[in-house]
Amino acid sequence: MSFVEFQGVSKSFGDTIAVEKLNIAIEKGEFFSLLGPSGCGKSTTLRMLAGFLPPSTGRISVHGRDITRLPPEARGIGIVFQNYAIFPHMNVFDNIAFGLVERGEQKTEIARKVDAALEQVGLSGYGGRFERELSGGQKQRVALARVLVIEPEILLLDEPLSALDKKMREEMKFWIKDIQNSIGITTIYVTHDQSEALTMSDRIAVMSNGRLLQVGSPREIYEQPSSRFIAEFIGESNLLDVRVTSVNGVSCEVDLGGSLTVPARCSKQVKLSPDERVSLLLRPEMLRLAPMDAQEAPRLKGRIADSVYQGALRRYRVIAGEHDFVVEVPNRPELAQLSSGDQVDVFWSTESGVVVP
C-alpha cells in the first residue's frame, strides 16, 4: 500500500467535471508533481487532498487511513498557496507561530521553534515584519516556514513559484528541492511549468481535462511519453507521421515515407501492431546535422529553412521531403555554422527515435 492514495476520485462543479476517476499512488518521502495545462484539475486534486473540497466520488487515504471526510485541521497536511496567504494582520513571527499556537504549545517552545524555522528559511531577524514589508520571495519563505514548523506528514505546493520573476524562480526551485531533500517530507507539487516538474520531481503525473494521462519519472515522461499530447506538452518535439512495419519487443521499424524505413524504440506499455499509424518522436537536441554524404544512419536529406542564434544553441528549421524538423545544435567552434538554403543531412542515433501512439 502506498502512502497517499487516490482511489477513483472524481469532482464535478455542476456540469463541469474538474477531475475524473483519478487513481494515484504516492510513496512516502517522494517529490511528486502534478503537471498539466491550465484548468486540467491540478488545484482541485490538491484541494481535495487538503480537505478544502469534498470529492464527488472516490476515496483518499493516507497511511491506509481513509481521510476523505476528515476536516482540513485534522489531516496533518501543510499547504503553500500560489499567493502565499500570509495573514496580513500578523507579523512574520505570529504567522509562523500560528499552527503551534493552535496545537497549544508552550510559549518558550513556540519561540524556539519559530526562530529555528526563520533560520531554516534564511529569514532570521524578519520576525517583526508584516506581509506588506516582504518581497515575493520572502513571502514564499514565510509561507513555507509556517507550514514546516508544524512538521506535517505531507507538504502541498500549488504553483508556488508562478508569482516570482524568472531569476527568483530558478533560485527558489533548487532551494525548495534542497529543503525537501533534507527533511524528506512527502511533497506534492502542482505546476503547469514542465521545466519545474522535470528538474524537481521524483515522479510526475501528467493531467489533461481532469484525467491522469501518464505517471513516471521525469526521464520516462520526457523520453517515452505515452501520447502525442504529452510529447508536445513536455519539452520541444518533432513528431513525424509514420507507419509501423515490424515490432520486436521494445524495438521496431517504422516507415518514414519515401521508401525510408528506420529502427526506433517503442515503449513497453504500448502494444503496437504492424501497419499501425503512429508518430515518431525526435527531440530537437537528439538530431544532428551533417554535410551530405556522411555514412551514419538513419538520415534524411534536407535543406535549412531557418537558422536562429540562441547563445548556447543554434536552432535550425530543416525541411526534408514531407517532414519538417526543429534541430538544436550546441554552438561549438568546430561545428559548421549553417545558413538558410544549405543542403544538409539530418541524422540521429537509433535509440533516440521513440514511437508514440
Next chain:
Amino acid sequence: MGRASPLRLNWLLVVPLIIFFVIFFVIPVGLIFATSFNPQTIGQVSVTTDLTLDNYVRFFTRSSYLQAAGRSVMLAAIVSAVTLFVAYPMAFVIAKTEHPGRNTFLMILVLAAMQLDMVIRLYGMMVILGDNGLVNQMLIALGLTGPDDPVQFMYNFLGVVLGLVQFSLPFMILTLIGVIAGIDPSLEEAARSLGASRSRAFRRVILPASMPGILSGSLLVFALSISSYIVPALMGGFRVGVLPIHIFQQVAEGARFQFGATIAVILFLISAGAVAIYLHIGARRSGGLA
C-alpha cells in the same frame, strides 16, 4: 500645445465642484461656527463682529446640556454596537454565498439605504412597534403581556435605538460585505490546514481581517446616529433629549440661533473626536502604517 494643457483641463473640471463645496458646505459651516461666538440675541440671524464665549460657558455649566451630550454619545455607541452585531452575520452570509439571488438582495439593500424616505420607513416602524402595533398584538395574543399593559417600544430611548438601528443597517451591511468579500479565501484555508477549527479560523483570521470594515461601518453608523434629528423626533416623540433635538428646540422654537449654533459646533466636535479615535485605532492595527 504644451504638456501642461491636460492638467489645466483637469483643474477646470474640478472648479465647479470646488465652488459647489464652498457655497454649500464651507460657508454654512463657517457661519454656524462664527454665530456660535456671537452673544445670544433672540431673533438675530446674521453674524456680528461681537465675539464672546458666553454660549459655550452656558452649555458647559448646565447639567441638562451635558446630560444631553452624554445621552447622544451613548445612543450613538449603543446603536453602532447593536447594528454591528445584527449586520455582521447577515453580511457574512451574503458575502460568502454564490446564490444568484444575492445580487438582487444587494440591490434591495442599496435602495433601502439610498432611496426610501426616512419618514416613510419610520411610519412603517410605528405600525409595527406602536402600543397597538403588530408586535404588541402578538405579545398580547401569546399572553406574554396584558391587553392594557402594552410594551413601550416607542417614545422612549428603546424606540430611538430601534429606529436608528433599522436606519443604519443597510449602511453597515454594505460596508461589511465589501470588506468580507475581499478577504482572500485562502487565508481561511491556510488557517484550517495549520490546525485551526472553523470557529478558531474565524476568530483568529476572518474577524481580524474584517476589522477595517467593522471600524469604518461603526464610525459611519456612529456619525449617522449622533446627528440624526428625525429618528429621535418621531421614534422618541421629543422625549429623548439628544443634541439634535436641543438644536431644533433652540433654533425653531426659541429663535436662539447663537446657542443653537453652539450646540451644533459641539456635536460636530464630538463626531470629529470619534473620527480621530477611529484613525488612531486603524493606524495602530496596521502597524503604524495607515
